[in-house]
Amino acid sequence: MQQIAEGTCFVDVEYLGNEYYIACAVLEGADGIALIDPGPAVSLPGLERGLAHGGYNLDDVTDLLLTHIHLDHAGGTGTLVKRNPNIRVYVHERGARHMINPERLLASAKRIYGDQMDAMWGEFLPVPEENVEVLTGGEELSSGGRALAVAYTPGHASHHVSYFDATTGIAYVGDTAGIRIANEPVTLPVTPPPDIDLEAWEESLQKIEAWSPERLFVTHFGADDNVAGTLDQLRTRLMQWSLYVRRGMQSGSPPEECTKAFIKWVVEDLEQNLSPDKVPVYQVSSMPEMSWHGLARYWRKKEEKA
Ligand SMILES: [Zn+2]
DSSP states (O other), rough: OEEEEEEEEEEOGGGGSSSOOOOOEEEETTTTEEEOOOOGGGHHHHHHHHHHHHHGGGGGGEEEESSSOHHHHTHHHHHHHHHHHEEEEEEEHHHHHHHHTTTHHHHHHHHHHHHHHHHHHHHOOOOOGEEEEOOOOOOOETTEEEEEEEEESSSSSSTTTEEEEEEOOOOOEEEETTBTTTTOOOBOOOOOOSOHHHHHHHHHHHHHHHTTSSSSEEEEEEEESHHHHHHHHHHHHHHHHHHHHHHHHEEEEEEEEHHHHHHHHHHHHHHHHHHHTTTHHHHHHHOOHHHHHHHHHHHHHHHOOO
């Protein structure tokens, strides 16, 4: 566990044995701990190792606060609840039913990951309905010993929420502020299908800014003090990415060629701005191929509406 503020730590869950992929925030209350985005089942042993380091085990966990239900953030939730049935799971109303009945979520993930599903994520157990606390945004929660504000922050996912702890000034923003390994100079969006909505995303960024956070905690990866710089880069790259994808679609080139060119362009950007050891981490976390499809879907939906 690494401390980021008074009573606030995070665990690198060592996703598939690697550092810097998935960070789970830990709010240490007197009556138990709350975890923000526990990660997938496949890295729960890493999460438990990290917690044990801080003197905690799963019996100490009272709440799981999900930013959204993508497998890399929430896949291990049902397994944790099975092992400690007292855990409350907080999730946006549009994600809640998929945590209770994950069949559809898993079927669509299976289309993306195929036979790599189990190796990449592990099991995804349903969460009993009685453990689920449904959020819509605007709530004030008491969790992990503190007061947390909840905001509905769609854009990356239609069921994404962010949490703000005014005591520490930390906003827990999941993937809404993109990915940025703490202290590295690059912030990248991640834009997988099916929910990407750039207009909603911008509104969500403004909600986060309205909190005036001192730090952003992003799942991929860690706490970052340069709030304005991170959001500025995110906005710039989101715009550049979306225009690149639209130009590709308009060019009439086959999608496979467009995605190939996009991936190459993204990797060049990373290579110019990062040390070589960090390039693969960003590349895997930002999923450029999936991100191309997510933005292409955004543009198609927009055209259908027009
Ligand atoms: Zn993610």
